[in-house]
Amino acid sequence: MKIIVSALLIFLQLAALAQNNSITNAELKALVGNWAGTAVNTVLTGGPNQVTLQTTLEVIDFKDSLQLNFIYTEPGGKQFSETNYLYVYNNSSKLSFDSAQFDIAEIRRRGVRLTVYAEREGYENYKSVDFQDILLIGPGILNITKGIRRGDAVDFAIRKRISLTKK
Numbered sequence: 001m002k003i004i005v006s007a008l009l010i011f012l013q014l015a016a017l018a019q020n021n022s023i024t025n026a027e028l029k030a031l032v033g034n035w036a037g038t039a040v041n042t043v044l045t046g047g048p049n050q051v052t053l054q055t056t057l058e059v060i061d062f063k064d065s066l067q068l069n070f071i072y073t074e075p076g077g078k079q080f081s082e083t084n085y086l087y088v089y090n091n092s093s094k095l096s097f098d099s100a101q102f103d104i105a106e107i108r109r110r111g112v113r114l115t116v117y118a119e120r121e122g123y124e125n126y127k128s129v130d131f132q133d134i135l136l137i138g139p140g141i142l143n144i145t146k147g148i149r150r151g152d153a154v155d156f157a158i159r160k161r162i163s164l165t166k167k
């Protein structure tokens with residue numbers, strides 16, 4: 001009897017762990033609403049290396065995806081907008097975001113925080129590169145880090161970091 005109970009407990013722990021490594025669109029519905037914060041862009045041209053933009057985000061719930069409407073305000077007051085859609089495919093292996101399809105490389109959960117690592121291959125200036133988006137979602141916080149890895153580099157270089165809090 002002890003063996004059966006022990007086996008059942010191990011099975012339940014493994015089942016809980018397996019569920020922990022997936023994400024659904026329903027979990028992302030917590031992002032719906034208005035957000036505000038900053039975006040830090042790394043610029044590779046002349047002038048300052050990093051530019052900080054005041055950022056607002058409106059997340060709208062479409063039944064099958066989320067629409068993310070960003071408004072960025074430059075230090076001089078000029079504004080520009082960007083619209084993206086966020087969707088996780090049913091088996092949690094693919095993420096559609098930022099007008100591209102990413103492979104979900106890893107999902108981490110720490111308490112109430114959820115971190116999604118998404119990667120894809122692509123090209124920039126006719127050279128092969130890897131892109132990475134990291135979404136860190138917590139109660140009232142959303143951080144998005146966009147990275148790029150060129151050539152034989154081991155790590156991703158950060159191109160944009162967005163830090164937002166829910167209004």
